[in-house]
Amino acid sequence: MANPETPVQTNFVKQIINEHNKTGRFANRVHTRFPPEPNGYLHIGHAKSICLNFGIAQEYGGQCNLRFDDTNPVKEDVEYVDSIKEDIRWLGFDWEDREYYASDYFETLYEYALTLIRDGKAFVCELTAEEIRQYRGTLTEPGKNSPYRDRSVEENLDLFQRMRSGEFPDGSRTLRAKVDMASPNLNMRDPVMYRILRAHHHRTGDAWCIYPTYDWAHGQSDSIEGITHSICTLEFEDHRPLYDWYVDQLGIHHPQQIEFARLNVTYLVMSKRKLLRLVQEGIVDGWDDPRMPTISGLRRRGFTPASVRDFAERVGVAKKESTIDMALLEHCVREDLNAHAWRVMGVLDPLKVVITNFPEGETEQLEAVNNPEDESSGVRSVPFTRELYIEREDFMEDPPGKFFRLAPGREVRLRYAYIIKCEEVIKDADGSITELRCTYDAETRSGMPQANRKVKGTLHWVSATEAIEAEVRLYDQLFSKEDPGDTDEGLDFLSNLNPDSLQVIRAMVEPSLAEAMPGKHFQFERKGYFTVDTRYSKPGTPVFNRTVTLRDTWAKVNKQ
């Protein structure tokens, strides 16, 4: 690529690339890849990697491939490849026609293996899995050579071909690279390249009964695709010498592997194993449950692609293992939704208010702004009637000093409407409040001169007779500990589940919401951002997922 731009905002990966461009190692070419294994749904950690890989390609005028690392048929499935593609597209990235699969290279990989065998660099081993482990040695003691290590090239060639043709039972033989059993790096102690495995592969079907291991497949796949920078996570750092060894032995294009620290976020579990358990044990409502840190879960919860990309940008890229504060993720959605979500009013916990001096049976249409952050979003009308609902928590019979809301004898403003005064509190036999009797000041409708009168607070409200009922799902963290993996003796992460992570309620919302489209985002004024559920919502009976609450300084003050 000619004249790649040097990005202003830097990180160590870009610095390495800049250095390569300076020395011309890859002829100023930048070609990355995102290599998911299709054995689970993508999560926010993958989003970081996707943004990094596609982002870097974009910045340097290069390309990023999508490559499924499908070398282990027992765990992989097309369901996962479909979801992965959908999620990457949703995030806003495009791999164009570069959709590849490691399984596309099985034949080439096989040829490469033959080359290593011919060069005396690989051999067919008949040690069992257990024996291989014993021969490998330990962290502090060197391993021992396999008794099969010195077979002739001819014998190895013959045996390997017979492995492929299915002459041997599963697990009975492996093809191993001849590196160094005394290496202090265990990955170099004659690593396995192929295992015999009779499993149906989601793409190659039953064509193969030998499958390449990650180490043998990954670097060569990168090389075949002309990848320049193979970005992966820290745990592969120890594999880099082997990555380098394979491409060097083969004498093929040599990409640079670069490792960065994977993303961790407080209150979230990120391992595919744990996420799978949550799904399989029915603890959540599938991979896209709005409490899941999966991309599909975040999407259903109401996160936007821009907010996730912004988050990925803000967490940075480094080699230090870190755990990002959940508050940053929440900040990113709020920022995006604040700018784009239309405001509406919805009362989550209704308390009836009767405006005693407002005519019975009359409906007044009042004008409400759709989004104060965006003039072009216009206005809508909301019906005002004699009977209303306000939020139960917006009234207190005996309020503390800093309470700005409604109380006996106090005035408060109803958003877009009038200033009302609480005249009487009606209770049932148990003493709980069932209704408030208020009067309104007809001169204070929004827009009127008298409307500027100072009152302590403004409440959201809804017409009791015109509002519609809607299901609202209030979500909280799935886990009650910042580190869900921090458990007591003998317990696993499930012991840290938050029993109140989902609360389903019936709320009263303004009538304009009746036909709200699934996936559409709203701000329920003073309460939070809500998104119409894509699974359970139906025209006329909307279901809302609470994406995130609004920042609530009152709640903070109240707690102290």
Add this chain to the structure above:
RNA sequence: UGGGGCGUAGCCAAGCGGUAAGGCAUCGGCCUUUGGAGCCGACACGCGCAGGUUCGAAUCCUGCCGCCCCAGCCA
């Protein structure tokens, strides 16, 4: 105790020998018909610790300490 990494604020993260960017969080104030948003301000005499080199060190050297990863025919 072999090898590979990493330590800068509560959480991230720039910095690359010339005297500690930025974001989130937090705390003040202003403004506000969302206790939202916005705006202004505060927030490391200090860069894991201890020595050393230098006119000058978070940056270079030495030695410690702490944390993470590796003994799958998973990726």
